[in-house]
Amino acid sequence: MLHVEHIHKTFFAGTINEKVALQDLSLHLAPGDFVTVIGGNGAGKSTMLNSIAGVYPVDSGKIVIDGADITKTPEHKRAKYIGRVFQDPMMGTAAGMMIEENLAIAARRGKTPGLKWSLNEKDHDWFVEMLKELDLGLENRMTARVGLLSGGQRQALTLLMATIKKPKLLLLDEHTAALDPKTAAKVLALTERIVDRDQLTTLMITHNMRDALRYGNRLIMMYNGRILVDVAGDEKKNLTTQDLLQMFEKAAGNTLDSDRLLLS
Amino acid sequence: MIDILMPTIAQGLLWAIMALGVYITFRVLDIADLTVEGSFPLGAAVAASMLSEGYSVAVAFICAAIAGMLAGVATGLLHTKLKIPALLAGILTMIALYSVNLRVMGKANLSLLRIDTIFTEMQAWFNLDNVYTVLSVGAIAALLSGLFIYWFFGTEIGAAIRATGFNQQMIRAQGVDTRVTIILGLLISNALVALSGALIAQNNGFADVGMGTGTIVIGLASVIIGEVLFCTRSFKNCIVSVILGSVVYRIVIAAVLQMGMPPNDLKLFTALLVAFALSLPLVKDKVGARKAVK
Numbered sequence A: 001m002l003h004v005e006h007i008h009k010t011f012f013a014g015t016i017n018e019k020v021a022l023q024d025l026s027l028h029l030a031p032g033d034f035v036t037v038i039g040g041n042g043a044g045k046s047t048m049l050n051s052i053a054g055v056y057p058v059d060s061g062k063i064v065i066d067g068a069d070i071t072k073t074p075e076h077k078r079a080k081y082i083g084r085v086f087q088d089p090m091m092g093t094a095a096g097m098m099i100e101e102n103l104a105i106a107a108r109r110g111k112t113p114g115l116k117w118s119l120n121e122k123d124h125d126w127f128v129e130m131l132k133e134l135d136l137g138l139e140n141r142m143t144a145r146v147g148l149l150s151g152g153q154r155q156a157l158t159l160l161m162a163t164i165k166k167p168k169l170l171l172l173d174e175h176t177a178a179l180d181p182k183t184a185a186k187v188l189a190l191t192e193r194i195v196d197r198d199q200l201t202t203l204m205i206t207h208n209m210r211d212a213l214r215y216g217n218r219l220i221m222m223y224n225g226r227i228l229v230d231v232a233g234d235e236k237k238n239l240t241t242q243d244l245l246q247m248f249e250k251a252a253g254n255t256l257d258s259d260r261l262l263l264s
Numbered sequence B: 001m002i003d004i005l006m007p008t009i010a011q012g013l014l015w016a017i018m019a020l021g022v023y024i025t026f027r028v029l030d031i032a033d034l035t036v037e038g039s040f041p042l043g044a045a046v047a048a049s050m051l052s053e054g055y056s057v058a059v060a061f062i063c064a065a066i067a068g069m070l071a072g073v074a075t076g077l078l079h080t081k082l083k084i085p086a087l088l089a090g091i092l093t094m095i096a097l098y099s100v101n102l103r104v105m106g107k108a109n110l111s112l113l114r115i116d117t118i119f120t121e122m123q124a125w126f127n128l129d130n131v132y133t134v135l136s137v138g139a140i141a142a143l144l145s146g147l148f149i150y151w152f153f154g155t156e157i158g159a160a161i162r163a164t165g166f167n168q169q170m171i172r173a174q175g176v177d178t179r180v181t182i183i184l185g186l187l188i189s190n191a192l193v194a195l196s197g198a199l200i201a202q203n204n205g206f207a208d209v210g211m212g213t214g215t216i217v218i219g220l221a222s223v224i225i226g227e228v229l230f231c232t233r234s235f236k237n238c239i240v241s242v243i244l245g246s247v248v249y250r251i252v253i254a255a256v257l258q259m260g261m262p263p264n265d266l267k268l269f270t271a272l273l274v275a276f277a278l279s280l281p282l283v284k285d286k287v288g289a290r291k292a293v294k
């Protein structure tokens, strides 16, 4: 479904601020893979997701989704394939617009907008159904401005927006990190439900090792712009946080106290 | 009193078209677009030139609108393609338009004396007196502009433009090219501003290359007065409140002039009014914070 081949990304190349963010990174996802991504601060996790989403171009390498080479495709054209939820609950919605208007935009993801009226009866009923499944009472607040919602409600809505038109690939960048633990757990459970239901191919970055182990069928760990650990299936199921730390230290070739802290 | 009130309301309605244009950039797109200082006299210049060349009123309006669109696109391209900050892009277009406007008119001031305008034609048709002609033209123009904006921003494209103003990252992630939506928003805004310029020129009986000075501030004053006095939250109400804001602004100006303020101080007064209105949210915050402390 997704093939990332040997991508490199360096920020501010040729200046004193030069920062190598991705080094010869390759990743292949089968349809329906639900991959959790972990790694310390600055490991390149967000850069990998942003490169796939087209936020900035990669320096070299190739990105293919569903058979289409999108390496040079601009961000807005990749939206046809990709649904995204960001760390910042403000990022995924238009705060000044109604819930229904946000959903209407999301339901057209990847289509060129036309001069048809943006809202209609049929979609309205569909949105109500979808919101009911979130179980947050939002179906009664379709005309409320999204800016009035709590962070958790906004993330749940953004998740619905990212998936209401089934994407080929779902990218989640620490989408529960800004939420309190209880809300985060709810949004994660919702994520799993949607991903399972629609069999979505998913990359989910998290800073929480237990979440990384609990969710998904595959786990990758990044360090210094590379993927160091990649485990799937039964091997992942039986993994403990201790195993993970050991694998990480072995692969990285040294003991990384700061990263150990960050990962635990 | 009525003698002054009716013409004042009529002026407010003619200028409301411009204020609606400013609303689209300032509030919908979240850009302070100074192009309007050039596209307002551009609309006036184009309409006045066409009319004095003998073209019909309809053709004059259409050409004024197209000229305004082009001005908006110019700013849009400077901003989106060349990555020039929006404020600066608008200033560049505004300065360039000064020369363009002189070229269009061939001189600094073009009189429409004894030339048929929308107002003389309406007067002939409906046999109204001067004041009520201006009032009805203004009302119809404001109504049509308001309806157009309400319709357009309710469409898929319109919704995408509004979302661009709130959150570019979000709407790009939904597959919309924000360069296109920004250019479209500037295009519609400046078309309205140019139409307003065309109306004002015909009402004044002349177009002048300097008539754009202060347009942005008048537009902002109207938008903000409308918001403070009338705006509840729906988009429809916001459109109506901008139109009413423009009318109230004219009434305030007429009132202070009546009270003896020298006309030369008008722009200073307007600037202070807008500065005050723009600082209202801050003042409210401060007052709120002080209350919370107590």
Ligand SMILES: Nc1ncnc2c1ncn2[C@@H]1O[C@H](COP(=O)(O)OP(=O)(O)OP(=O)(O)O)[C@@H](O)[C@H]1O
Binding pocket: A011, A012, A019, A020, A021, A039, A040, A041, A042, A043, A044, A045, A046, A047, A048
């Ligand atoms: N837009 C950018 N401009 C410049 N440098 C960047 C940019 N984005 C990321 N970097 C740099 O690239 C490196 C990788 O950053 P990235 O954000 O991908 O890390 P991450 O794994 O997501 O970390 P975190 O867990 O803190 O989110 C970092 O050194 C960072 O400073």
Ligand SMILES: [Mg+2]
Binding pocket: A045, A046, A047
């Ligand atoms: Mg990150």
